[in-house]
Amino acid sequence: MAAVQETVERVRSLDVDQYKYGFVTDIESEKAPKGLSEDTVRYISAKKNEPEWMLEWRLDAYRRWLTMQEPTWARVSYPKIDFQDYYYYSQPKAKPKSLDEIDPEILATYDKLGIPLREREALLGIESTAPRIAVDAVFDSVSVATTFKAELAKAGVIFCSISEAIREHPDLVKQYLGSVVPVSDNFYATLNTAVFSDGSFVYIPKGVRCPMELSTYFRINERNTGQFERTLIIADEGAYVSYLEGCTAPQRDENQLHAAVVELVALKDAEIKYSTVQNWYPGDKDGKGGIYNFVTKRGDCRGDNSKISWTQVETGSAITWKYPSCILRGDGSQGEFYSIAISNGYQQVDSGTKMIHLGKNTSSRIISKGIAAGRSENTYRGQVTAHRKASNARNFTNCDSLLIGDKCGAHTVPYIEAKTASAVFEHEATTSKISEDQMFYCLQRGLSSEEAVALIVNGFVKDVLQQLPMEFAVEAQKLISVSLEGSVG
Amino acid sequence: MALLEINNLHASIDDKEILKGLSLKVNAGEVHAIMGPNGSGKSTLSYVLAGKPDYEVTEGSATLDGQDLLELEADARAAAGLFLAFQYPIEIPGVATMTFLRTALNSQRKARGEDELSTPDFLRLVKEKAGHLGISQEMLRRGVNVGFSGGEKKRNEILQMALLQPKVAILDETDSGLDIDALKIVSEGVNALRSKDRAMVVITHYQRLLDHIVPDVVHVMHKGRIVRSGGKELALELEASGYAAYGQDAA
Ligand SMILES: Nc1ncnc2c1ncn2[C@@H]1O[C@H](COP(=O)(O)OP(=O)(O)O)[C@@H](O)[C@H]1O
Ligand SMILES: [Mg+2]
Numbered sequence: 198m199a200a201v202q203e204t205v206e207r208v209r210s211l212d213v214d215q216y217k218y219g220f221v222t223d224i225e226s227e228k229a230p231k232g233l234s235e236d237t238v239r240y241i242s243a244k245k246n247e248p249e250w251m252l253e254w255r256l257d258a259y260r261r262w263l264t265m266q267e268p269t270w271a272r273v274s275y276p277k278i279d280f281q282d283y284y285y286y287s288q289p290k291a292k293p294k295s296l297d298e299i300d301p302e303i304l305a306t307y308d309k310l311g312i313p314l315r316e317r318e319a320l321l322g323i324e325s326t327a328p329r330i331a332v333d334a335v336f337d338s339v340s341v342a343t344t345f346k347a348e349l350a351k352a353g354v355i356f357c358s359i360s361e362a363i364r365e366h367p368d369l370v371k372q373y374l375g376s377v378v379p380v381s382d383n384f385y386a387t388l389n390t391a392v393f394s395d396g397s398f399v400y401i402p403k404g405v406r407c408p409m410e411l412s413t414y415f416r417i418n419e420r421n422t423g424q425f426e427r428t429l430i431i432a433d434e435g436a437y438v439s440y441l442e443g444c445t446a447p448q449r450d451e452n453q454l455h456a457a458v459v460e461l462v463a464l465k466d467a468e469i470k471y472s473t474v475q476n477w478y479p480g481d482k483d484g485k486g487g488i489y490n491f492v493t494k495r496g497d498c499r500g501d502n503s504k505i506s507w508t509q510v511e512t513g514s515a516i517t518w519k520y521p522s523c524i525l526r527g528d529g530s531q532g533e534f535y536s537i538a539i540s541n542g543y544q545q546v547d548s549g550t551k552m553i554h555l556g557k558n559t560s561s562r563i564i565s566k567g568i569a570a571g572r573s574e575n576t577y578r579g580q581v582t583a584h585r586k587a588s589n590a591r592n593f594t595n596c597d598s599l600l601i602g603d604k605c606g607a608h609t610v611p612y613i614e615a616k617t618a619s620a621v622f623e624h625e626a627t628t629s630k631i632s633e634d635q636m637f638y639c640l641q642r643g644l645s646s647e648e649a650v651a652l653i654v655n656g657f658v659k660d661v662l663q664q665l666p667m668e669f670a671v672e673a674q675k676l677i678s679v680s681l682e683g684s685v686g
Numbered sequence: 687m688a689l690l691e692i693n694n695l696h697a698s699i700d701d702k703e704i705l706k707g708l709s710l711k712v713n714a715g716e717v718h719a720i721m722g723p724n725g726s727g728k729s730t731l732s733y734v735l736a737g738k739p740d741y742e743v744t745e746g747s748a749t750l751d752g753q754d755l756l757e758l759e760a761d762a763r764a765a766a767g768l769f770l771a772f773q774y775p776i777e778i779p780g781v782a783t784m785t786f787l788r789t790a791l792n793s794q795r796k797a798r799g800e801d802e803l804s805t806p807d808f809l810r811l812v813k814e815k816a817g818h819l820g821i822s823q824e825m826l827r828r829g830v831n832v833g834f835s836g837g838e839k840k841r842n843e844i845l846q847m848a849l850l851q852p853k854v855a856i857l858d859e860t861d862s863g864l865d866i867d868a869l870k871i872v873s874e875g876v877n878a879l880r881s882k883d884r885a886m887v888v889i890t891h892y893q894r895l896l897d898h899i900v901p902d903v904v905h906v907m908h909k910g911r912i913v914r915s916g917g918k919e920l921a922l923e924l925e926a927s928g929y930a931a932y933g934q935d936a937a
Contacts, residue, residue, distance in 0.1 A: 637738050638776035640760035641769075642790035642846060643797065652789055656780025656829065 228422070229286035235259060238391050241286045245360045248367065258380045258390035265384045271547040272576040272608060273516050275452070275489065283423040283454055285392045330441070331356055333397045333413045335426055343397075345409065352408050354438075355400040359427050362398035369400055373431050377460035377497045377524070385456040385518075386493040389425045393458065396426035401436035401467075410666060412441040423454040430460070432467035434500060439470040441669055452515060453478075456491045465500030465527065470508070472665055473521075474673055477513035479680075484543025484572075487515025494521035498530035498559075506533040507550065508664045510673040512680040515544060520578065522551035525559035525587075532561040535664040537673070539680050540573030540605070549578035549610075554590035554620070563594040566658045569605035570681055580612040583620040590620040598628040599657050601650070601681070651678045687752055689714040689885040690854045695746035697734045704730040706910035707746070712854070712903075715882040719896055719921060720889045722907035723929040728889045729773055731907075732856045736770040737763050750854055765797035767853030771843040771860050773889075778830035783842065786830045787812060791849055815848040819875050836863035837872075844875040855879070856887045861895035873898030893925035908932045 229240045238259050242252040331345035333356065349356050355366060363370050378386050397413040415426060432438055455477065461469050480487025496505035507521040523532025534550035552561035561581065569575040575598065583590035598607035609626050631653050639649035654677055662670050688711035697705040704727045712718050722728055734741045735748055737760035748755045755763055778786065792802040816826060819841045831839050840860055847855055861869055876899050888899055896918065904920040905912045
């Protein structure tokens with residue numbers, strides 16, 4: 198059997214055993230009644246002790262959502278979703294008040310996932326070697342722990358669950374929530390606005406460089422449960438923050454729904470770096486199960502010379518529908534999008550970005566690396582626009598696809614529009630295959646097929662991996678090997 | 687038993703038989719040259735020995751140090767000590783040559799149950815070997831064979847051979863595309879690797895290379911078989927008469 202063929206076979210035979218995070222945590226949880234109605238929305242709001250204005254906002258979104266249609270323009274296909282067949286809220290029964298009170302089962306879950314939730318241990322043992330990262334852990338619908346809060350507070354940084362922010366920092370929330378992704382932005386974002394359960398809130402005050410990396414770790418545990426997290430990050434003038442997001446879920450036969458909204462606001466001279474390693478359960482080898490990941494992520498470079506940078510490593514989910522975008526409003530603002538999207542088995546990925554140039558001298562950069570294996574479909578969809586006043590807008594787009602085997606597909610769908618003559622947009626795209634000759638060359642030098650594929654793929658995605666914070670890059674590199682080969686790692 | 691021993695080897699691709707009963711014995715310490723007109727099956731022989739997919743061996747045997755090569759996967763053959771310097775080295779974009787060399791060396795060491803080389807030891811080793819071949823650190827940072835000139839590609843092949851220290855090395859048209867200076871550097875690199883424990887098979891179309899790498903035995907290959915063998919003077923004779931006797935011109 199030819200070497201590439203063999204690799205393809207191996208990839209094809211890849212099954213659920215390869216998904217390391219597919220275990221279920223056995224804890225008691227409290228759920229909203231199944232299905233979606235105004236009552237569900239009220240239930241969620243009440244559970245969270247929300248103020249009236251928040252409930253009104255949710256109800257308004259819910260009513261608008263009822264009039265909206267699910268979008269169909271993405272290159273993905275799936276059976277019609279019955280939105281009444283999901284639970285919209287699930288929380289572990291015993292609600293912890295401090296880190297010490299967290300259900301040991303949940304702590305064990307995060308331990309198993311390699312996420313340290315116990316500050317004390319993090320402070321004692323590994324301080325010198327491992328970089329410290331503050332973590333907000335979201336388990337099903339609620340944030341169960343946020344670490345290093347006290348230390349961050351010293352720097353004036355607010356890092357807490359969005360539920361807590363709604364109660365404790367209502368002015369900031371009112372000012373910014375929904376200001377980047379409006380209530381009726383799109384079907385899933387509007388749904389999220391109605392039923393969002395939890396997520397993270399970050400505020401970095403003027404001139405502050407956040408003293409550590411911030412991270413949120415999302416875990417869907419309950420069966421048939423939708424996860425609708427809402428994240429809001431605000432970097433005030435001259436502030437800087439680097440934020441990491443990770444996600445996993447148990448392996449289940451049904452498709453679970455995940456529809457998040459992430460809003461970033463960068464004021465004058467501020468910079469936000471947002472990195473995601475998305476590893477939701479992708480479904481089994483026949484395409485059964487897996488997460489439907491319909492996500493709206495958008496950053497607003499609201500102030501002059503602000504910068505927002507998205508980096509994503511997408512390896513999981515049965516279906517990914519995701520376009521982290523930048524609105525380049527401030528003069529001289531910069532947007533970046535670095536993406537690695539890997540699809541295998543029957544996964545379908547439709548992902549990309551939008552760079553909307555509004556201000557003068559704005560620039561954006563898009564580097565997208567799509568890798569398709571198995572019977573997957575991998576689409577890059579990108580939009581770059583410059584408005585009339587966006588003089589000297591610049592964009593550079595480089596979009597490469599790599600195919601492994603001949604049963605998968607890679608597609609590139611760019612939309613480019615410049616309403617000012619001074620805009621300079623450059624677009625490069627390539628599609629390549631791992632060739633038999635490359636495999637043979639590697640094998641002749643002693644590499645196994647797995648090592649060869651990993652080496653070639655890592656070479657292919659190198660430009661993007663370099664954008665990730667060090668400790669995430671290592672994790673991502675391993676994840677890439679595991680997603681593609683099954684036997685490595 | 688010879689270090690490399692090939693008996694009555696028949697191999698085909700796409701049901702077309704290319705090797706038609708080829709036999710060859712190369713002892714440790716010897717350098718053999720295989721010459722022959724284009725299309726006689728020289729590259730095919732090297733691919734079949736190295737285990738390239740799509741080639742089917744229908745008859746015969748090939749052993750390296752007594753070990754049956756034909757039942758091994760390509761990577762296991764490499765770990766067993768077989769090295770092929772490619773006629774057309776392959777490009778691997780994005781993978782730094784240095785990373786490639788290190789992965790290859792460590793894979794082979796692992797397969798043989800040896801420890802991986804530490805980073806400083808590896809860097810020292812590469813620096814030394816690359817220096818002899820006139821390969822700069824900058825070149826080692828570039829993607830494998832990407833943007834390399836013909837000569838650089840061939841030097842890179844010899845560098846890999848020098849690092850991997852194979853028991854049996856097959857050099858397929860290593861002289862093609864080289865100017866005289868590059869030919870000298872490459873030949874010196876190969877000669878430096880001649881050793882009593884190693885066997886080499888130098889495939890070439892032209893006698894020129896054999897002025898620099900002087901072979902112990904010269905074979906003439908034609909239509910998938912070795913049709914003549916002799917000393918180094920056989921190469922000179924072929925140079926004079928061309929391959930006309932074998933139904934093709936020298937060029
Ligand atoms: N993939 C292939 N399919 C069919 N025939 C091939 C293939 N590769 C090589 N051949 C044929 O095999 C013969 C030997 O080729 P090759 O081994 O490259 O010869 P040499 O290296 O001596 O010039 C040639 O006739 C060539 O056309
Ligand atoms: Mg040849």
